[in-house]
Amino acid sequence: MTITTGVPAPTHHTPLALARGLLTGAVVGASLGALVVGGIIANAALFTAGLVLPVVYGLLFFLAGMPRRAREAAVxxxxxxxxxxxxxxxxxxxxxxxxxxxxxxxxxxxxxxxxxxxxxxxxxxxxxxxxxxxxxxxxxxxxxxxxxxxxxxxxxxxxxxxxAHLDPAPVTATAAAPPEGCAFGFMVLLGLLIGAVAVVLLFRADLFDPDDTDAAQPSVSSTSSTTVVTSGSGTITLGPGQSFLDKGELDRAVGSLTRGQDKRRAITVVVQERMLSVLFSPTDTQAPGLDPRALPYDRFPALVEEARTTLGVHAPTWQISADRLTGPSVIRVVVTGPDGMASLEADGQGRVVRRTPAQ
The missing domain is CATH 2.40.50 (OB fold (Dihydrolipoamide Acetyltransferase, E2P))
Incomplete structure (x- = not known):
């Protein structure tokens, strides 16, 4: 039999679809912005909101589509x-x-x-x-x-x-779901930018303006060092000719960063030749952390010396990091030089538990 060809031409661009694209993009942008900004300013509530927002939106989107799906099922x-x-x-x-x-x-x-x-x-x-x-x-x-x-x-x-004996339909008569089109993609992109910018603007003071109570303070222990303390971190930089491996230097530096914060815990402590950085845990969460004053700083020079001389890296630079993400505290010494990179790990008392020489 002869078949007359032709294809229905459904359209898909409606104001509701474009609004849905804009809203979806805004939710994605706001969620990503909240995760990034919350991590930078150590705001646990904002970071959590970035995780929860897309889940809530997805649930609401599912519930809102139930009447439409019911109508489609009834056809x-x-x-x-x-x-x-x-x-x-x-x-x-x-x-x-x-x-x-x-x-x-x-x-x-x-x-x-x-x-x-x-x-x-x-x-x-x-x-x-x-x-x-x-x-x-x-x-x-x-x-x-x-x-x-x-x-x-x-x-x-x-x-x-x-x-039945059916003639094939011509290739030109092909039915397919209508594409979203450039307009829908543009609305999603626009919503993503709006959501991300809105989060940044709402928390711009925490991102770009130092708080008066957390403003940078010059160190009182040495005129040739600089101390910067904010709500989420603290950094001390020594002047030329000084080193944090000098006897008692680390204890004094950590004491100046934690002064008046007896119960404050740290996510990580990083020590270099002339720089000490402490990333503090948010005060309103129970995130894992360690007491930065309880580390065995008197063992750090020996650990650095062992890493520099026994791991096969010549004339290395070094860095110490201490953290406690799960389980006990871990101290890592990483040395880097022309021969590559090597490391050793020690426990919370400064006892070496693992060595990874240069390959």
Whole structure:
């Protein structure tokens, strides 16, 4: 029989869809901004909000779409015959195989059209599908591209399959879901920028303006060193000719950073030749951390000397880091030089527990 070709041309660009794209982008941008800004300024509540926001939005989006999905489910699908133009297995490692079909769908009350779908087929039934074979399909009347092959058609449709001879639909008559288009992508990008910028602007004071109570203070222990203390960190830089491996220098420096903060814990402590940095745990959380005053600073010079002389790195620079993410405190000494990088680890009492020489 001769089939008159033609394809429904659904459109997809509605103000509601564009608004949804803008809102989705804003949520993603605000979430990313909250994670980054919250981490920088050590604001646990903001960081947590960045994690929770997309989850809440996803839940609300799901709930808001329930009436639409209920309406779509209530629509009686249309049933038609279709010819398999081609098929190809594209995945599957179990009893079901994902197969990509190209079909020529021939509705009883409309023009024939082509459509590409992917559907899982049981290995036992795979031999029932072959090129130019006729199958029964169903699809929503308003979305003809959402075709599904009926695996167990009724006896009436089985009789029609047995006697059907269908002409292939032309390739030009292909039904597909309408693309989102440039407008939708632009709205998502615009929303992402708006969300990220809004978070940065709301917390710009914490990001760019030092608080009066946390302003940089010159060190009282030495005119040739500089101390900078903020709400989330503290840094001391020594002048030329000084070293934190000098006897008692680290104890004095850590004492000046933690003065008046007896119970304050640190996420990490980093020591270099002339720089000490302490990243403090947020005061309103129970995050893991260590007491920066309890580290065995008298053992640091010996650990550095051992790392510099026994790990196979000549003329190295060194760095010590101490943290307690899980379990006991860990002290790491990393040395870097022309021969590469090596390290050793010590426990909270300064006893070496692991060595990693240069390769």
């Amino acid at each position: 009686v699908p249309r049933t038609a015959l279709a010819t398999i133009e081609s098929l190809k297995a594209v995945g599957g490692e179990s009893s079901d195989v994902s197969v990509r079909f190209e079909l020529s769908v021939v509705p009883d009350d409309g023009p024939a059209y082509r459509v590409e779908i992917t559907q899982d087929v049981n290995l036992v039934d795979l031999s029932d599908y072959r090129p130019r074979g006729v199958v029964v399909v169903q699809y929503p009347p308003d979305r003809p591209w959402r075709v599904r092959i009926v695996k167990r058609p009724t006896p009436e449709w089985e009789d029609r399959v047995a006697s």
